[in-house]
Amino acid sequence: xxxxxxxxxxxxxxxxxxxxxxxxxxxxxxxxxxxxxxxxxxxxxxxxxxxxxxxxxxxxxxxxxxxxxxxxxxxxxxxxxxxxxxxxxxxxxxxxxxxxxxxxxxxxxxxxxxxxxxxxxxxxxxxxxxxxxxxxxxxxxxxxxxxxxxxxxxxxxxxxxxxxxxxxxxxxxxxxxxxxxxxxxxxxxxxxxxxxxxxxxxxxxxxxxxxxxx
Numbered sequence: 001x002x003x004x005x006x007x008x009x010x011x012x013x014x015x016x017x018x019x020x021x022x023x024x025x026x027x028x029x030x031x032x033x034x035x036x037x038x039x040x041x042x043x044x045x046x047x048x049x050x051x052x053x054x055x056x057x058x059x060x061x062x063x064x065x066x067x068x069x070x071x072x073x074x075x076x077x078x079x080x081x082x083x084x085x086x087x088x089x090x091x092x093x094x095x096x097x098x099x100x101x102x103x104x105x106x107x108x109x110x111x112x113x114x115x116x117x118x119x120x121x122x123x124x125x126x127x128x129x130x131x132x133x134x135x136x137x138x139x140x141x142x143x144x145x146x147x148x149x150x151x152x153x154x155x156x157x158x159x160x161x162x163x164x165x166x167x168x169x170x171x172x173x174x175x176x177x178x179x180x181x182x183x184x185x186x187x188x189x190x191x192x193x194x195x196x197x198x199x200x201x202x203x204x205x206x207x208x209x210x211x212x213x214x
Contacts, residue, residue, distance in 0.1 A: 014164045056108030094155040098134035115193035147191045
């Protein structure tokens with residue numbers, strides 16, 4: 001509650017989602033306290049994500065939303081610190097959800113999962129590049145939230161008192177798009193991972209010299 005009193009206004013600004021009709025984006029002090037360290041949008045994203053994964057995998061072996069939250073709270077995903085042991089001020093993000101559902105995403109959306117893997121290979125020491133990739137992957141599976149740089153920045157905001165990382169995210173996204181191995185592109189202001197085939201076409205197109213007349 002004290003953290004919200006001091007930083008609530010900035011936090012709401014730094015985690016604001018644009019054109020997010022399906023997602024409970026805004027929150028007041030009581031909601032923040034009740035859901036901490038999650039924000040309302042995280043639960044909506046988790047429910048939509050589980051729905052999409054259930055469709056793609058037939059729902060076999062898929063955990064419930066409550067079980068996923070319980071797992072990340074007390075066990076931590078991927079050898080990370082369990083959320084219950086994180087310092088106050090830490091926030092869950094889309095990366096928390098990706099890590100918790102990694103195996104299910106690999107099973108249901110292999111091409112997207114492999115795209116995230118390529119980012120890990122190309123940028124092994126940059127958590128930011130990997131976090132962006134995981135978030136784009138989650139949003140691409142959902143398909144109902146614009147994958148803009150602003151929304152990605154809002155969804156990976158992981159510490160309440162931190163300023164917005166918009167500039168760093170923008171720079172990292174440019175590096176990812178310009179990397180020949182990472183199949184990330186931008187269409188109509190939205191980021192997305194291309195399929196292998198489309199990536200090959202994009203690379204081929206990049207090698208064709210344009211004459212002045214064209």
